[in-house]
Amino acid sequence: xxxxxxxxDFTREDIGELLALAQRLQDHPEPQALAGKILGLLFMNPSLxxxxxxxxxxxxxxxTSFVITPGQGTWQLETRLGVRMDGAAAEHIREGLPVLAxxxxxxxxxxxxxxxxxxxxxxEQQFGAMATxxxxxxxxxxxxxxxxxxxxxxxxxxxxxxxPTTGKLVLHWVTHxxxxxxxxxxxxxxxxxxxxxxxxxxxxxxYALPPALLAKARAAAAAAGGSVIETDDRAVALRGAHxxxxxxxxxxxxxxxxxxxxxxxxxxxxxxxxxxxxxxAGANAHFxxxxxxxxxxxxxxxVLDGPRSLVLREAHNRLVVQMAVLHRLLAxx
Amino acid sequence: xxxxxxxxDFTREDIGELLALAQRLQDHPEPQALAGKILGLLFMNPSLxxxxxxxxxxxxxxxTSFVITPGQGTWQLETRLGVRMDGAAAEHIREGLPVLAxxxxxxxxxxxxxxxxxxxxxxEQQFGAMATxxxxxxxxxxxxxxxxxxxxxxxxxxxxxxxPTTGKLVLHWVTHxxxxxxxxxxxxxxxxxxxxxxxxxxxxxxYALPPALLAKARAAAAAAGGSVIETDDRAVALRGAHxxxxxxxxxxxxxxxxxxxxxxxxxxxxxxxxxxxxxxAGANAHFxxxxxxxxxxxxxxxVLDGPRSLVLREAHNRLVVQMAVLHRLLAxx
Amino acid sequence: xxxxxxxxDFTREDIGELLALAQRLQDHPEPQALAGKILGLLFMNPSLxxxxxxxxxxxxxxxTSFVITPGQGTWQLETRLGVRMDGAAAEHIREGLPVLAxxxxxxxxxxxxxxxxxxxxxxEQQFGAMATxxxxxxxxxxxxxxxxxxxxxxxxxxxxxxxPTTGKLVLHWVTHxxxxxxxxxxxxxxxxxxxxxxxxxxxxxxYALPPALLAKARAAAAAAGGSVIETDDRAVALRGAHxxxxxxxxxxxxxxxxxxxxxxxxxxxxxxxxxxxxxxAGANAHFxxxxxxxxxxxxxxxVLDGPRSLVLREAHNRLVVQMAVLHRLLAxx
Numbered sequence: 001x002x003x004x005x006x007x008x009d010f011t012r013e014d015i016g017e018l019l020a021l022a023q024r025l026q027d028h029p030e031p032q033a034l035a036g037k038i039l040g041l042l043f044m045n046p047s048l049x050x051x052x053x054x055x056x057x058x059x060x061x062x063x064t065s066f067v068i069t070p071g072q073g074t075w076q077l078e079t080r081l082g083v084r085m086d087g088a089a090a091e092h093i094r095e096g097l098p099v100l101a102x103x104x105x106x107x108x109x110x111x112x113x114x115x116x117x118x119x120x121x122x123x124e125q126q127f128g129a130m131a132t133x134x135x136x137x138x139x140x141x142x143x144x145x146x147x148x149x150x151x152x153x154x155x156x157x158x159x160x161x162x163x164p165t166t167g168k169l170v171l172h173w174v175t176h177x178x179x180x181x182x183x184x185x186x187x188x189x190x191x192x193x194x195x196x197x198x199x200x201x202x203x204x205x206x207y208a209l210p211p212a213l214l215a216k217a218r219a220a221a222a223a224a225g226g227s228v229i230e231t232d233d234r235a236v237a238l239r240g241a242h243x244x245x246x247x248x249x250x251x252x253x254x255x256x257x258x259x260x261x262x263x264x265x266x267x268x269x270x271x272x273x274x275x276x277x278x279x280x281a282g283a284n285a286h287f288x289x290x291x292x293x294x295x296x297x298x299x300x301x302x303v304l305d306g307p308r309s310l311v312l313r314e315a316h317n318r319l320v321v322q323m324a325v326l327h328r329l330l331a332x333x
Numbered sequence: 334x335x336x337x338x339x340x341x342d343f344t345r346e347d348i349g350e351l352l353a354l355a356q357r358l359q360d361h362p363e364p365q366a367l368a369g370k371i372l373g374l375l376f377m378n379p380s381l382x383x384x385x386x387x388x389x390x391x392x393x394x395x396x397t398s399f400v401i402t403p404g405q406g407t408w409q410l411e412t413r414l415g416v417r418m419d420g421a422a423a424e425h426i427r428e429g430l431p432v433l434a435x436x437x438x439x440x441x442x443x444x445x446x447x448x449x450x451x452x453x454x455x456x457e458q459q460f461g462a463m464a465t466x467x468x469x470x471x472x473x474x475x476x477x478x479x480x481x482x483x484x485x486x487x488x489x490x491x492x493x494x495x496x497p498t499t500g501k502l503v504l505h506w507v508t509h510x511x512x513x514x515x516x517x518x519x520x521x522x523x524x525x526x527x528x529x530x531x532x533x534x535x536x537x538x539x540y541a542l543p544p545a546l547l548a549k550a551r552a553a554a555a556a557a558g559g560s561v562i563e564t565d566d567r568a569v570a571l572r573g574a575h576x577x578x579x580x581x582x583x584x585x586x587x588x589x590x591x592x593x594x595x596x597x598x599x600x601x602x603x604x605x606x607x608x609x610x611x612x613x614a615g616a617n618a619h620f621x622x623x624x625x626x627x628x629x630x631x632x633x634x635x636v637l638d639g640p641r642s643l644v645l646r647e648a649h650n651r652l653v654v655q656m657a658v659l660h661r662l663l664a665x666x
Numbered sequence: 667x668x669x670x671x672x673x674x675d676f677t678r679e680d681i682g683e684l685l686a687l688a689q690r691l692q693d694h695p696e697p698q699a700l701a702g703k704i705l706g707l708l709f710m711n712p713s714l715x716x717x718x719x720x721x722x723x724x725x726x727x728x729x730t731s732f733v734i735t736p737g738q739g740t741w742q743l744e745t746r747l748g749v750r751m752d753g754a755a756a757e758h759i760r761e762g763l764p765v766l767a768x769x770x771x772x773x774x775x776x777x778x779x780x781x782x783x784x785x786x787x788x789x790e791q792q793f794g795a796m797a798t799x800x801x802x803x804x805x806x807x808x809x810x811x812x813x814x815x816x817x818x819x820x821x822x823x824x825x826x827x828x829x830p831t832t833g834k835l836v837l838h839w840v841t842h843x844x845x846x847x848x849x850x851x852x853x854x855x856x857x858x859x860x861x862x863x864x865x866x867x868x869x870x871x872x873y874a875l876p877p878a879l880l881a882k883a884r885a886a887a888a889a890a891g892g893s894v895i896e897t898d899d900r901a902v903a904l905r906g907a908h909x910x911x912x913x914x915x916x917x918x919x920x921x922x923x924x925x926x927x928x929x930x931x932x933x934x935x936x937x938x939x940x941x942x943x944x945x946x947a948g949a950n951a952h953f954x955x956x957x958x959x960x961x962x963x964x965x966x967x968x969v970l971d972g973p974r975s976l977v978l979r980e981a982h983n984r985l986v987v988q989m990a991v992l993h994r995l996l997a998x999x
Contacts, residue, residue, distance in 0.1 A: 029369075046407055048424060048432070052401060056371055060371070064725045066721040068717070069406045072738055073713065073735045073738055074713060075712055075958050078961070085962060085963050094970070094971070095958065095978065099715055099718075102982040103718050103982070104722065293425075294418035294419065294423065295416065297417060304427070304428070305427070312428065312432060315428070316435040362702075376739060379739055379740055380739065381762055384732075384740065388732040400739075624757065624761050624762075625756045626757075626761065627751035628760070629749065630751050634748060637761070638760070644761060648765040648768070649765065652769050
């Protein structure tokens with residue numbers, strides 16, 4: 001294993017082994033496993049869980065890390081090829097990334113979607129350009145249309161909660177003051193399908209997930225014995241769900257058009273998970289969200305703070321599974 | 334010892350033990366005492382000494398740390414309960430804090446006063462709400478009305494300088510371009526009283542310390558054989574002082590009212606500690622300040638740079654005593 | 667060796683030993699050499715290579731570090747002596763620096779030129795004032811008119827590329843949207859002269875290097891058997907060069923006058939290193955730049971990405987030589 005960029009690169013057996021390694025490291029800490037190893041972290045966008053858990057993951061395994069945040073103590077980074085750099089960015093990724101990679105043993109990049117060109121974002125043009133510049137083990141810490149660390153943590157969280165691999169997971173669109181990227185919905189959709197689940201994407205008109213994401217998930221579902229459907233009927237979607245996974249994302253029919261998106265979501269304030277709607281999923285349904293979440297916009301306090309919420313477990317599992325990824329990438333076998 | 338939130342939670346014997354531990358760690362370093370332990374640091378406000386000394390404290394004991402600074406590479410954190418989060422803050426402390434705490438072994442929070450509602454600040458409403466979310470050992474790195482690490486460092490500094498426990502300490506208001514929080518004056522006032530000193534709070538009209546702070550300090554003084562009085566007569570206050578502890582704080586009679594505060598302090602430019610006034614305290618008096626300090630506004634260069642200034646010792650003692658706190662919270666006994 | 671502030675403080679033998687130590691640490695890592703040692707880093711200005719490589723340098727030798735970035739999570743620092751601090755800066759270097767130095771075992775400062783008063787910058791008034799406040803081993807991480815870590819890395823890069831010590835190095839002015847400091851040109855000019863090279867400074871009218879810098883370099887060249895000349899004739903300068911070292915710097919005839927500088931460089935867009943001009947240096951010439959570099963403003967993509975470019979090697983050598991400096995300053999001998 002040289003890179004951890006997309007959960008789709010790994011078979012269900014691979015993932016089972018990673019999750020077993022995660023569990024082993026929880027049960028039997030290895031505080032010197034990565035002694036002397038250095039993780040370089042490049043954050044093009046804000047972070048709380050990823051920033052903290054990646055640093056802690058190395059620390060718990062005896063390694064260390066450094067963090068570079070362009071625009072905050074570091075030059076702005078240019079990512080476009082061939083451009084005449086007479087703007088705000090003082091440094092190009094073509095130098096910056098190989099240099100940083102040359103200092104460390106493993107590298108992690110967070111680079112959100114640009115949110116302008118759907119095709120560019122879905123094909124990971126920016127992250128792909130960055131990844132080709134790194135000749136060290138590389139971890140995707142959230143790209144335009146993927147978030148494999150979140151997906152792996154969520155898979156473990158589903159296992160921890162004993163959610164059947166054939167259980168029903170509703171990926172439930174919820175509202176937000178502005179358009180958010182497709183990274184988490186894409187990653188969770190594929191993860192649940194890859195796990196063999198009955199996946200229902202429940203979203204209003206204008207927010208259908210792009211065909212490429214659905215096709216990828218359906219291929220995974222077909223191989224695993226699961227299914228993927230989309231609907232805008234919340235009542236039908238929630239019925240019998242084992243898991244309601246709430247997530248915000250931007251309008252896909254007018255991708256990158258903030259005015260249209262805002263106009264659309266002005267009618268969608270009730271796309272919030274509240275106790276009443278959540279209850280239709282059944283008394284044993286679990287609530288999931290990747291965090292951060294806007295309380296009483298996307299999800300009501302009573303759901304987040306209720307006993308069926310797995311959000312803290314998910315966030316803690318970020319650390320747990322990332323330790324397994326770091327261990328697999330770096331520890332001698 | 335599970336938490337270090339207020340020096341008032343500790344008896345004089347407890348404090349004596351902590352200071353003895355601090356001295357022992359200075360004399361006999363324990364570079365592996367906290368090996369494998371991780372400190373999570375949340376800075377809601379700027380810091381220099383606290384930020385550096387907490388990281389170094391862990392490093393000197395063989396542990397590590399990570400730093401989260403909301404708004405700088407991390408989401409803004411919402412602290413109000415029940416709020417509809419449609420503003421700037423993307424994450425609520427109700428998720429953010431338990432998640433961060435779940436990654437580490439000990440947690441430290443800096444969260445200044447909001448400076449609007451005196452009662453809310455004095456009762457530590459914000460810090461209290463945060464503290465309840467943390468199930469790990471917790472350190473107060475300055476809250477609305479407390480700064481126990483500063484107080485403990487100052488206690489050690491007084492001991493180091495052989496200031497008698499019954500000596501006279503003048504907590505001397507000095508001016509500043511704007512209203513500063515009550516955290517340090519509250520902590521120093523109580524610390525000196527708890528140590529048994531003759532404490533004189535010397536401040537102009539409008540800047541009297543709130544009755545609750547005085548009552549708490551007087552209770553400590555009564556138990557320790559000391560005293561606490563307030564005055565606006567600088568000449569009387571300084572006479573015979575062993576220590577002049579300069580500190581800036583905001584108007585308390587119109588708390589949170591910047592216009593009134595600015596108007597009041599327009600007349601108070603001479604509330605600066607200068608060599609001439611400091612000399613009235615006697616040739617052996619010490620000068621203290623928690624730093625940062627605005628030179629030639631709050632204190633004249635000649636005092637800060639003079640041989641009687643303890644400010645660098647105080648700042649260095651921050652590291653020394655915090656190592657003892659970390660050791661007590663985390664090291665096996 | 668107590669300080670690493672200027673390559674001119676070291677003989678060619680000293681430098682040879684440092685580079686040999688760097689090579690030894692590359693070939694035979696010493697992952698515990700600086701165990702328990704702490705590096706304090708103060709960044710008054712942005713950084714990528716320096717920030718990452720200094721942290722990594724300590725980590726690769728078993729030590730640790732902390733970073734303070736005034737204005738980003740830390741108070742703004744005042745540097746002027748005797749000033750009444752009623753502006754933005756909340757803390758003075760006279761307290762801030764000794765306090766930070768008291769926490770660590772070695773200290774590094776980056777403090778760019780103020781860019782207003784040439785004499786003040788050339789005589790390192792600001793850095794000099796800061797250096798006197800530090801009683802620990804100290805490293806200059808780029809000051810107004812020096813960058814010894816860059817110079818040492820470049821010296822190693824020249825050695826690695828087997829550039830003759832008597833070879834021809836052209837320090838080639840290139841354009842940039844605004845005036846940049848003299849630190850790197852000053853350091854590279856002196857380094858190449860100190861190494862014994864035939865140094866040609868090639869720059870347009872208005873950008874001649876200050877006489878003091880030339881005099882210092884010529885003294886070094888005289889001792890080492892090299893030479894230093896200036897010209898504005900690019901064709902003559904490039905002919906037969908072993909190395910073309912491109913660098914941006916501000917107008918020196920109207921130092922600190924942004925309007926004049928902008929007007930001057932409006933005519934200088936073609937002062938960019940392109941393949942065609944670089945080829946006149948010969949097929950075996952090397953291209954160097956300290957980074958960050960503005961692509962297609964200062965240097966064309968084809969040169970930076972071509973096989974003769976040493977820029978990534980230079981940047982990696984920053985880590986390599988800084989480890990030697992840290993080792994020499996801190997490791998027992």
